Amino acid sequence: MACTIGGGTFDCSILSLQDGVFKVLSTNGDTFLGGDDFDHTLMDLAAREMGLDLTRTKDPQLLQQLRDAAERTKITLSTAESTEFTVPGYARTITRAELETLISPLIDRSLARCKIALRDAERQAQDIHEVVLVGGSTRVPLVRQRVAEFFGRTPHTELNPDEVVALGAAIQADILTSGRRDMLLLDVVPLSLGIETLGGVVDKIIHRNSTVPCRATTRYSTSADGQTAITINIYQGERELTKDCRLLGTFKLGGIPPMPAQLPQVDVTFLVDANGMLTVSAKEQRSGRAASVEVTPAHGLTPEEVERLVLESVTFAHEDFTTRRFIELKNKADADLRHTDKGLATAGTLLSPEQRRRIDQAVDALRAAQAGHDVQALQAASDAFNAATTPLAELLMNAAATQLLAGRREDELDSAT
DSSP, X not given: XXXXXXXXXXXXXXXXXXXXXEEEEEEEEETTOSXXXXXXXXXXXXXXXXXXXXXXXXXXHHHHHHHHHHHHHHHHTTTOSEEEEEEXXXXXXXXXXXXXXXXXXXXXXXXXXHHHHHHHTTOOGGGOOOOEEESGGGGSHHHHHHHHHHHTSOOBOSSOTTTHHHHHHHHHHHHHHHOOOSOEEEOBXXXXXXXXXXXXXXXXXXXXXXXXXXXXXXXXXXXXXXXOOEEEEEEESSSSBGGGSEEEEEEEEOOOOOOOTTOSOEEEEEEEOTTSXXXXXXXXXXXXXXXXXEEOTTTTOOHHHHHHHHHHHHHTHHHHHHHHHHHHHHHHHHHHHHHHHHHHHHHGGGSOHHHHHHHHHHHHHHHHHHTSOOHHHHHHHHHHHHHHTHHHHHHHHHHHHHHHHTXXXXXXXXXXX
């Protein structure tokens, strides 16, 4: 596992190492937490005692002096018990204990991110065999102490934390350019990938933190009779609706023979290769028609934007799932209403007047619920509709069975069973 406290960000990565293969199991972090925040706690302390409001101070020279003094103090207190915080017109002794009190909430935030990374990787703290600290601020004794307490083991500090990232990048560059096979880094997909389905819903095909290379296939169908083409919109993100996710690309699968809705079988395949390139292909199984497109999921996204998208998915989780549930129920109701209209045209005259009245009432109630926004009301109307249309479904099934068995002799039926 690697814990990185950079100047402005915190990152945590859970990795497994076996036979020279480094596999990233999960990543998490805080894009608004880093060594600079440690410095700001000292700056705020000095500013309060000087009677300054840092948000309103317009003196860039004084701000820089405070920033430099705070950084020097933090560095010195990593090896000393106390030191002088000095700027023109202000000087006082800062102890390591004071610094630890100031930064303790920040360390709590970083460990909370470690918990999420462990959860995503389906691991416990005791499952971690080694913790590598990255970034100059990991030299702070309290950071090392809290990490040791959290994971139940002393963190690995033999490597220079200022050089670890550069060393890792150099090794990976050597792997990519030299073709060596004794070592391999398997990364993960930072955000989920999927396509738009009926109603503006994103159906995720490859989920966040899936190890690359990876492949996944999901089968879809058409929503309208006689549909001869399907437009596939590819999205990236953790939210449930397309309006809240990032459009990566689009392509059209055409030439599908006209068929009733739900009859075509379209397999959509997502393939992410080792370089992070995403290939999306679609094939209609009955006709053999196929199309594909290549996109780069990570293009144009900074780590901060990735983190923002993940955090938004947590913040709006309940609202998103409620909206998605309503859309899915509404789509199902549309399909059920179409099938019922066809069924009534075929066998409606065989229903009793009471059965027909109940179906008509259920249809009106379902359409009224579709026009609203209440998930529970739509679910109740859908359940009542299914109950009211049961006699019609039985008539249609009996008619289909009669047609299938028409003209067949008894001995043929016995042999078929």
